[in-house]
Amino acid sequence: MRRELPISTLIEDLHAPHHLLARDLRPLLALLSLETGLELECCKALTIDCLRNPSAGTIEVAYLKRRAHGLSTSRSASVTAASARPEV
Numbered sequence: 001m002r003r004e005l006p007i008s009t010l011i012e013d014l015h016a017p018h019h020l021l022a023r024d025l026r027p028l029l030a031l032l033s034l035e036t037g038l039e040l041e042c043c044k045a046l047t048i049d050c051l052r053n054p055s056a057g058t059i060e061v062a063y064l065k066r067r068a069h070g071l072s073t074s075r076s077a078s079v080t081a082a083s084a085r086p087e088v
Contacts, residue, residue, distance in 0.1 A: 036079050038063060052076065 012021065020028070032043050042063045052060045062076045 036061060036077060038077060041066060 015021065029040060029043050032038070033040050036043075038061070042065060045064055045066075046061070050062050052062055058078050058080050060076045060078050062074065064072050065075050066072045
């Protein structure tokens with residue numbers, strides 16, 4: 001059962017409703033930056049283990065703040081978990 005579509009379109013049609021695609025990364029980074037207050041460069045450099053100390057509706061996000069001349073400092077920001085969900 002093959003539709004007359006290119007393979008790439010068929011794959012996107014199947015996977016897009018359930019998984020993030022490459023085209024979803026820019027809006028995701030923009031939303032993350034706006035919701036957390038982190039700069040875009042810091043959001044792009046986040047690692048898998050950046051979430052720490054979940055407690056009472058807040059989570060600490062550990063990130064690396066880059067400075068001039070190749071210097072960087074480790075920082076963390078406390079983010080309210082409820083801010084990511086709209087109130088109903």
